[in-house]
Amino acid sequence: xxxxxxxxxxxxxxxxxxxxxxxxxxxxxxxxxxxxxxxxxxxxxxxxxxxxxxxxxxxxxxxxxxxxxxxxxxxxxxxxxxxxxxxxxxxxxxxxxxxxxxxxxxxxxxxxxxxxxxxxxxxxxxxxxxxxxxxxxxxxxxxxxxxxxxxxxxxxxxxxxxxxxxxxxxxxxxxxxxxxxxxxxxxxxxxxxxxxxxxxxxxxxxxxxxxxxxxxxxxxxxxxxxxxxxxxxxxxxxxxxxxxxxxxxxxxxxxxxxxxxxxxxxxxxxxxxxxxxxxxxxxxxxxxxxxxxxxxxxxxxxxxxxxxxxxxxxxxxxxxxxxxxxxxxxxxxxxxxxxxxxxxxxxxxxxxxxxxxxxxxxxxxxxxxxxxxxxxxxxxxxxxxxxxxxxxxxxxxxxxxxxxxxxxxxxxxxxxxxxxxxxxxxxxxxxxxxxxxxxxxxxxxxxxxxxxxxxxxxxxxxxxxxxxxxxxxxxxxxxxxxxxxxxxxxxxxxxxxxxxxxxxxxxxxxxxxxxxxxxxxxxxxxxxxxxxxxxxxxxxxxxxxxxxxxxxxxxxxxxxxxxxxxxxxxxxxxxx
Amino acid sequence: xxxxxxxxxxxxxxxxxxxxxxxxxxxxxxxxxxxxxxxxxxxxxxxxxxxxxxxxxxxxxxxxxxxxxxxxxxxxxxx
Ligand code: SF4
Numbered sequence: 001x002x003x004x005x006x007x008x009x010x011x012x013x014x015x016x017x018x019x020x021x022x023x024x025x026x027x028x029x030x031x032x033x034x035x036x037x038x039x040x041x042x043x044x045x046x047x048x049x050x051x052x053x054x055x056x057x058x059x060x061x062x063x064x065x066x067x068x069x070x071x072x073x074x075x076x077x078x079x080x081x082x083x084x085x086x087x088x089x090x091x092x093x094x095x096x097x098x099x100x101x102x103x104x105x106x107x108x109x110x111x112x113x114x115x116x117x118x119x120x121x122x123x124x125x126x127x128x129x130x131x132x133x134x135x136x137x138x139x140x141x142x143x144x145x146x147x148x149x150x151x152x153x154x155x156x157x158x159x160x161x162x163x164x165x166x167x168x169x170x171x172x173x174x175x176x177x178x179x180x181x182x183x184x185x186x187x188x189x190x191x192x193x194x195x196x197x198x199x200x201x202x203x204x205x206x207x208x209x210x211x212x213x214x215x216x217x218x219x220x221x222x223x224x225x226x227x228x229x230x231x232x233x234x235x236x237x238x239x240x241x242x243x244x245x246x247x248x249x250x251x252x253x254x255x256x257x258x259x260x261x262x263x264x265x266x267x268x269x270x271x272x273x274x275x276x277x278x279x280x281x282x283x284x285x286x287x288x289x290x291x292x293x294x295x296x297x298x299x300x301x302x303x304x305x306x307x308x309x310x311x312x313x314x315x316x317x318x319x320x321x322x323x324x325x326x327x328x329x330x331x332x333x334x335x336x337x338x339x340x341x342x343x344x345x346x347x348x349x350x351x352x353x354x355x356x357x358x359x360x361x362x363x364x365x366x367x368x369x370x371x372x373x374x375x376x377x378x379x380x381x382x383x384x385x386x387x388x389x390x391x392x393x394x395x396x397x398x399x400x401x402x403x404x405x406x407x408x409x410x411x412x413x414x415x416x417x418x419x420x421x422x423x424x425x426x427x428x429x430x431x432x433x434x435x436x437x438x439x440x441x442x443x444x445x446x447x448x449x450x451x452x453x454x455x456x457x458x459x460x461x462x463x464x465x466x467x468x469x470x471x472x473x474x475x476x477x478x479x480x481x482x483x484x485x486x487x488x489x490x491x492x493x494x495x496x497x498x499x500x501x502x503x504x505x506x507x508x509x510x511x512x513x514x515x516x517x518x519x520x521x522x523x524x525x526x527x528x529x530x531x532x533x534x535x536x537x538x539x540x541x542x543x544x545x546x547x548x549x550x551x552x553x554x555x556x557x558x559x560x561x562x563x564x565x566x567x568x569x570x571x572x573x574x575x576x
Numbered sequence: 577x578x579x580x581x582x583x584x585x586x587x588x589x590x591x592x593x594x595x596x597x598x599x600x601x602x603x604x605x606x607x608x609x610x611x612x613x614x615x616x617x618x619x620x621x622x623x624x625x626x627x628x629x630x631x632x633x634x635x636x637x638x639x640x641x642x643x644x645x646x647x648x649x650x651x652x653x654x655x
Contacts, residue, residue: 247652250647251650251652254628256632448651
């Protein structure tokens with residue numbers, strides 16, 4: 001496999017043999033180690049000194065199911081630290097099957113010039129000037145590029161938010177239907193792409209190169225066993241296909257952990273209108289699609305296609321986090337408006353979570369009434385237009401809070417929290433505060449371990465034991481993000497036997513002995529590297545804490561505040 | 577006494593009768609527990625992971641109040 005080094009300053013795209021130290025890495029491990037070694041931690045993230053790295057997971061392109069995950073890494077202009085954000089769709093699989101291990105984009109195009117990168121094979125890649133595409137929304141852009149280059153191309157791109165280098169700008173990537181609806185949403189990496197003058201990466205989907213495996217049969221046997229477990233599991237085999245990730249709305253609301261009206265409440269009284277069950281019913285009645293396949297190699301099909309009452313496409317895929325950020329978080333129970341906001345974020349190239357929470361902070365500060373969906377839509381439209389208020393929303397909740405002098409900003413390192421209130425699920429308090437990434441939920445999703453009903457062993461509303469479970473899960477997830485397995489196919493590795501299959505695949509691909517210790521070491525190495533980078537970037541212990549509101553304001557209905565102390569937060573990775 | 581029961585996720589598929597989308601309005605003995613309610617509607621207890629009664633989490637031996645709104649939910653993982 002090869003590295004593709006793209007120098008935006010010199011406008012060159014050159015192939016390179018994979019440096020030995022990266023040969024056995026993929027996904028987050030590769031992006032974070034490369035950024036750590038090649039980017040100065042004090043670099044300005046929106047200059048040519050930053051590098052933007054795209055790396056398929058270590059298992060991407062193999063026969064393993066649900067393994068088309070692309071990690072995107074850089075120094076984040078939002079958090080000021082290192083960032084990895086990953087995305088599904090077709091790009092990771094396509095790159096891996098062309099024999100591309102990573103694309104490293106460095107430098108900066110002069111005078112605001114714009115290019116797209118066209119990768120046709122592992123010998124043919126070029127930068128194509130495209131000033132005329134600057135400012136174009138992602139759906140129109142994808143259509144244009146598919147029209148020019150053919151529809152058998154995976155497109156990974158930015159929209160107007162990335163063009164304006166706004167801090168909530170996402171990188172969007174096409175799904176199996178060719179729609180730019182999958183997002184590497186977090187950390188403002190779309191702004192980094194925009195700052196480089198790179199509008200899109202187009203990857204040919206016809207690559208057939210086998211991903212090198214040290215022991216082909218052993219890998220395939222373990223991959224088959226893994227797939228069997230994913231299918232057999234009730235959640236990934238039955239519930240997700242029928243209801244999608246939106247099925248989380250009701251249980252998280254029942255746990256009092258569904259942040260509502262800028263996290264003033266933990267339950268949304270109109271949850272029935274925006275639940276997974278309600279959405280699946282509307283989709284079915286209107287002739288949309290549930291059980292939709294969003295990503296290459298997927299056997300879970302958690303995606304959906306939401307349509308209007310007349311059956312016209314609105315968005316894909318309407319997911320739990322967005323239903324929260326554009327629903328309960330802004331007090332909005334209008335499912336059509338939520339779907340429209342989801343589409344707009346994809347089209348403009350925005351992180352739905354950072355954007356929804358930015359709206360929530362603005363509403364909380366008195367800019368508009370909670371529940372005003374029309375205002376929310378108009379504000380998100382304004383992001384594309386580049387009005388003053390639009391730019392503010394596009395720069396996320398921290399920027400909005402500063403503007404209105406409002407301190408109820410549920411964010412860590414300026415990145416919004418996700419759809420689990422840290423007061424009602426205190427394990428998430430630790431994850432939000434201590435991950436090197438800002439308030440990410442996927443960095444250490446400990447909801448199941450917090451709720452007894454999910455088989456959890458700790459009390460969700462107590463601080464006891466939370467540091468330990470978050471730490472262990474963060475180490476585990478850093479490894480999962482490196483091999484590139486979709487979160488919703490993790491049922492395949494939940495059991496001892498299941499994780500054994502993953503170790504076997506690691507060993508069969510790399511040719512090395514691989515077990516529990518190596519897995520933990522992989523995750524720990526990634527986290528150590530990221531924490532080290534952040535330290536050199538100037539982030540201090542203060543940057544690894546939750547905002548005061550979570551310690552001061554009891555969250556109804558259970559009226560609880562975060563009990564994990566600041567000292568406990570600081571101890572999380574003390575001896576990593 | 578009367579209670580209202582909603583089955584969420586894919587639980588309606590396991591209900592032996594016709595499950596109305598609006599949920600079940602049931603006449604049950606006073607003092608019934610959450611677990612007994614599950615048995616009454618022949619819903620296998622192992623399929624139910626979370627229960628809420630009037631919006632609050634409840635356990636198998638908690639009593640259901642008159643006119644209580646009960647939701648049976650499933651186990652989830654993911655992120
Ligand atoms: S389960 Fe959903 S997110 Fe995961 S690979 Fe399948 S469609 Fe993509």
